[in-house]
Amino acid sequence: MLDLAFAWAVVSVDDTERGHRAAAWAVSVGGLANLALVTAALALRLEGRFPGLADALSSPQALILVTVAILARLGIYPLYFWLPRRVEGSPAARAWLHVVPVVTGLWLPARAYALVNGSWPWPAFCLTLGGVGFLVAAILSWGEARPERILSWVILARLGYGLVLITLGTSPVPVAINLLLGAGLLFVAPSFVATWRRASAGWGRWRWAVEIPAAVGVAMLAGVPGTLGFVGHTALYRALLAQGPVSLLATSLLAESLLVAALLRAWLAVDTGVREDEETAVGVLARWSVMGAVVLLAGAGLLVGLHPPLLARPFSGMAALPSLFTMLRGITLAQAAAITLPLVGGIALHRYRAEVWEQVAGYWDITAAVLRLEWLVRAVSTPWSAGRELLRAAGEIGVGQGYLGWVALVGLLTLLFVWK
Structure with missing residues (x-):
């Protein structure tokens, strides 16, 4: 990938x-x-x-x-x-290039967890690292001034989310698949609106249909029941209520609330972010190719969200996933509250964002700089530049003039290959 x-x-x-x-x-x-x-x-x-x-x-x-x-x-x-x-390329193409590394980053720890037979090293450290990363990315997504950058922080937040799931003994595969499909819908949504807005002028009362792809993508990433995001949320809060520390549970609830608020703002920015020059007439092939992408992403997301056991065929580790109705019947009151609170809190944070932002705006620049690790980048920039120059000089000798590096590499591989 x-x-x-x-x-x-x-x-x-x-x-x-x-x-x-x-x-x-x-x-x-x-x-x-x-x-x-x-x-x-x-x-x-x-x-x-x-x-x-x-x-x-x-x-x-x-x-x-x-x-x-x-x-x-x-x-x-x-x-x-x-x-x-x-x-x-298009923003959708650039965004997909961000999604693939993050999904791979969710998959690799899951494979490592399977290789060590579920005995994850340093569980307390991994839980802390995952929870802090989850919360930091969620805070930055909520405070991001440019809506088109919100999804980058939402996607990165899923890395911390996935690390917590893996450490608690739960597979992150549903989270990774949900991230691919949900983020994909939000990436395609601006193109869908741009290509179909003029055509929808004659749809009458059905003009709102052009907003469906973005709405489905937000629902998947927010964990609304009927999506794979709900499967991940259920697994996370069931594990946290059973074995996780209360502090991590509170951190996850706050982070999810911030992510829901950020996703709502990104959703509302999809329509307003389409420029007038993007609404020019497009070819039939382009219009229906965008429609096909939306149907495939939304259809696959809703299908596996309503019936998660469908993942058992391509992913053998998903055989134990129950259906949506079985999952809903088995949810306790505490789990239902933990799943619902982020949705309610996110809507409230989005509704009163102006009031909350007025209180924190004075501290945001400093806070964001600390959370983005800009201070660390500045601290290591000088030695990094010096090291880069040394590597560049070594590269000129090893890869460029003389090709000594390639000769040494081939010799090493040959020696290891024939070494008994």
């Missing part, structure tokens, strides 16, 4: 020397990670063992290769968030 999204971005990267250098370097690092993993798998197969985590830990050469792949992936991961800003 990461490689496909990044290849899409590289093709559309801005026409600057810096952009092309970053794209070429990222592709090289991604290829190094893939090559290391393939070589490790081949080495294990040659030793007569089925490649797996235990084999990698017991085989020195495979362990080195897997470590190289992990370091390469961690090094390239931030570029998946940076590069979309330099892509020449």
